Amino acid sequence: MLVIRPIKASDLPQLLEMAVESGVGFTSLPVNEALLQRKIDHSVASFSKEVKQAGDQGYLMVAEDLSSGDIIGTSAIEAAVGMTAPFYNYHVGKVVHSSPTLGVYNLVETLTLSNDYTGVSELCTLFLREPYRSGHAGRLLSRCRFLLMAEHRNRFARTVIAEMRGVSDQDGRSPFWAWLEQHFFSVDFPTVDHLTGLGNKQFIAELMPKYPIYISLLSPQAQKVIGQVHEKTLPALKLLEKEGFHQNGYIDIFDAGPTVECPIEHIRSVRDCLRLQVEIGSPIDQAEYIVSNISVADFRAAVASISVSLKYHKAVLSHDVADALNVVAGDTVRVLSL
Template identity: 55%
Template sequence: MAPHFNMQILRPIKNTDFAALKQIAIESGHGFTSLPVDDNLLQDKISRSENSFSKQVETPFDEGYLFVLEDTKTNEIVGTTAIEAAVGTQVPLYHYHLGKTVHHSSTLNVYNTVEILSMCNDYTGRSEICTLFLREQYRKGLAGRFLSRIRFAFMADQSRRFSDTVIAEMRGVSDAQGHSPFWQWLQEHFFSIEFPQADHLVGLGDKVFISELMPKYPIYANLLSPEAQAVIGHVHEKTKPALRLLQKEGFEHRGYVDLFDAGPTIEARLENIRTVQESYIVSVEIVDSINCGQTYAISNQKLNDFRAVFTDNVLFDEKAEILKINRKEAQALNLENADTVRIFAL
C-alpha cells in the first residue's frame, strides 16, 4: 500500500498507467518524438517496458525500460524517464557525423578546410537515455535532476543489461511552430515534407523514408543556408539545462548530430559517469524518525520491483557504510533492515 504522505516514487511503468502516459504525451508537445500521441504506440511502449523488466538478459538487445514518477499524496503520475538498452538493433539509427575535408592546391597556393556531414550508424548497439519529461507544476526543486541521474544508478546495478557507452540525443534548435532551420534546407532540396511531419513519422518508428530520401553522399556544410549552418550541434533553448546536467555527469559531444534538427548527440562511458562513480552501496537501518538536511537519491537495487526516492529523511554514516532511513521511506522502497541500497547525494 502506498504511504499516506507526500513523496515522489520512481517505479517501472504498468499497464494501468496508460491514461497518465497519454496525458504526458499530450503535454510534451512538438519535438518530443519519444512520446507520440498515438494510443497503439503508447500501449506498445508500456508492454515493451513490462517485457523488458521481466526478461532474462545476458547481453543488451532491443529492451526499453520506461519509468514513471508517482506522487504518493495524489497518486498522480508527474513525470517519466527511460533507457533504451541497445539502439539501432531493430530499426536503423542514423546520425550525421561532422568531419573535415581539405581542399589543397600547391600550384594555386590554395588551402581550404571544409566541414562535411556524413550519414552513419555509428551508435548502433549503444544504450540511450531518453523520454525525460516532468509536468510543468513539478519542475521546481530536485525532481528533474533526480529523473535524469537515477537512470545511471539503475544502469550501474543492472550493467549487463546495458552497453558500456551511453548516449543522449539532445533536441536541436526549432521555432515555436516546431520548424527547424536545418530541416528547412533539407526539405527544400530532398524531402518536400514539413519538419513536424517528419519528426512525427520518426516518433512512430517509420524511418524507411530516411534511407530512401536522405542524400547518400556527404554534405558540404558551407553549402547549407547560413541559418542551417548556425544551428549544427546546438540545442533548443529549453534543452540547455538538461545538456548542462549531462555535461556535469561527464557526457561529451563527439561531432554526431541529429539528421533533422542537427541537435547534438552526446556520449559517456557508463563506468565514468559521475553518478556511478559517486554513488555508494550501503546497508539500511530503519528508524522511526530522522532528518539530516542533505538530500539523497536512494534506489532499492531491484529490477521488476525497482523503486527509488529522493529525501532528506536519512542519515548516511560513510565510515560504517550504513544508511539510517525513516520508516515511511523504507516502506516506499520495500526495504527491510540490512537490505542494501544504492545512494548518491542529489
C-alpha cells in the same frame, strides 16, 4: 514524495497526456495511443526479463506523486539502439581542398550519414511536466537511471549516449530540417517528427542524401543551429555535462541537436553512488540523497533525507522512505548525494 518506478499498463492515459504536452520534436513520446501502449508493453517485458547482456530492451519509468497518484514525468533507457532498426546520426567531419600550385587551402566541414552508435545504450524520454520543473524532480528523473545502471551493468552497453532536442520554433519548424526539406524530402518537420515517433523510418533510407553534405552549402539559418539545443532542453544538457557526457561530433538528422556520450564507468553518478545496508529509524545528521532499491522489476528511487554511515556501510531511512522504496531493514540500497 515523488517516486520513480517502472511504467505499468494503467499509466497509459497520463502518458498520453504528457505526449501531448511534450510538443513537436519530442519523438520518443508520440501522440499515438497504440504506439504508447506498445512502449509500455515492451518496457514491462524488459523489466521482468532475465538479461545477460544489452539487447532489444527498453526501460521506461515514470515519476509518481504518492500524495495524489499523478504521473508527473518520464525517464527511460534503451539498452542497445539500432539492433532491430537502423539508428542514424550525422557526423560532423572535415574535408581539405588544397592546391599548392595555386596556393589554395580550404578546410570544409561536412555532414556524413552514420550508424556509428549502433549497439550503445541511450538515455531518452526525459520529460517533466511544467508545474513540477523546480526543486529536485528534474535531477531525480535524470540521475535515477544511473543508479539502475550501476547496479545492473550487464543490462547496458559500455557506451551511453543521449540525443538532445535541437532548435525549433513555437510551431515546430526546424531551420535545419527546412533546408533538407527543400532539397531532398518535400515533407515538413512536424510530419517527419510524427512518422519517426510512430517508428516509420524507412523514408530516411529512401530519401536521405547518401553522400556527405557540405555545411557551407546549407542556409545560414541551418548552419547556425548545428549542435545547438532547444531552450527547454538546456537544463537536461547541463545535467549530463556535469555527469561527464560530452559532444563528439554527432548530431540529429532532423533538427541538428547534439548527441552527447560517455563510457558508462566514467559517468559520475555511476562511479560515485554507494551501496549501503538499510537501517530503519530516525535519521540523525541527515542530508538529501537520491536513494534507490536494487531491484529491476520493482525498481524504486526517490529523493530523501537520510543518514549515511560510511564506517558501518549503512543508510538510515525513515519508515516512510523505506515503504516508498519497498525496502526493509537489512536490504541493500544505492545512494547518491545531491
